[in-house]
Amino acid sequence: MIRLENVSKVYSRGARPALDGIDIEIERGDFVFLVGSSGSGKSTFLKLILREERPTGGDVYVAGRHLNKLSAWRVPHLRREIGAVFQDFRLLPNKTVYQNVSFALQVIGKGRREIDSTVPEMLELVGLAGKERRMPHELSGGEQQRVAIARAFVNRPPILLCDEPTGNLDPGTSVGIMRLLDRINRTGTTVLMATHDDEIVDQMRKRVIELKGGHLVRDQDRGVYGLERA
Numbered sequence: 001m002i003r004l005e006n007v008s009k010v011y012s013r014g015a016r017p018a019l020d021g022i023d024i025e026i027e028r029g030d031f032v033f034l035v036g037s038s039g040s041g042k043s044t045f046l047k048l049i050l051r052e053e054r055p056t057g058g059d060v061y062v063a064g065r066h067l068n069k070l071s072a073w074r075v076p077h078l079r080r081e082i083g084a085v086f087q088d089f090r091l092l093p094n095k096t097v098y099q100n101v102s103f104a105l106q107v108i109g110k111g112r113r114e115i116d117s118t119v120p121e122m123l124e125l126v127g128l129a130g131k132e133r134r135m136p137h138e139l140s141g142g143e144q145q146r147v148a149i150a151r152a153f154v155n156r157p158p159i160l161l162c163d164e165p166t167g168n169l170d171p172g173t174s175v176g177i178m179r180l181l182d183r184i185n186r187t188g189t190t191v192l193m194a195t196h197d198d199e200i201v202d203q204m205r206k207r208v209i210e211l212k213g214g215h216l217v218r219d220q221d222r223g224v225y226g227l228e229r230a
């Protein structure tokens with residue numbers, strides 16, 4: 001589903017590479033934690049997959065596409081295959097919960113009837129039934145993240161990328177969000193989550209990929225956050 005072959009990224013000439021010679025394959029349906037200290041290259045890794053950045057060396061393949069060769073007008077098609085969730089939720093502040101989720105379908109040209117049947121289903125899945133008419137500021141952080149996940153997943157993309165999705169949430173709320181991501185993964189969705197949340201990683205025992213200074217230093221099945229704590 002995602003494959004990087006000898007991928008490097010240098011942002012500016014002479015700078016240390018943000019990623020250096022990365023080889024990795026993530027299969028359909030995998031759940032993968034991407035860990036590493038600040039500046040290790042996690043966000044750059046996610047940006048290459050979304051084609052927000054391009055590699056300076058090597059090849060990136062996502063959902064059957066060779067991104068090096070993907071022309072700009074095809075990038076929106078790639079992005080339909082990838083739901084993205086961020087630490088800061090990024091909801092539209094002037095739209096209701098329902099509108100935030102339905103907007104994601106409107107912009108890809110879905111019809112009213114399909115939207116009206118899909119959105120309630122998705123809000124039910126994320127545990128927000130009954131809160132359709134709330135505005136984002138009337139929700140807790142955990143609820144806002146559930147809206148963001150509903151929006152990212154409403155068109156059932158095969159890949160969900162999560163950049164620190166529990167970074168702004170307390171531990172109890174984070175567990176709820178992880179249960180939801182786990183459920184989404186069990187539907188066959190590939191989940192790739194960059195995180196600093198050691199408790200979550202240690203609880204879930206999924207595949208762990210660790211970056212250090214732009215190098216891939218660990219790829220561990222049923223892994224933990226830090227080997228020294230194993």
Ligand SMILES: Nc1ncnc2c1ncn2[C@@H]1O[C@H](COP(=O)(O)OP(=O)(O)OP(=O)(O)O)[C@@H](O)[C@H]1O
Pocket residue numbers: 011012017018036037038039040041042043044045
């Ligand atoms: N747009 C950019 N221009 C120049 N350098 C960048 C840019 N984005 C990232 N970098 C550099 O690339 C390296 C990797 O950064 P990246 O944001 O990928 O790390 P990260 O692991 O996601 O960090 P964090 O956990 O703090 O989000 C860092 O040295 C950073 O300064």
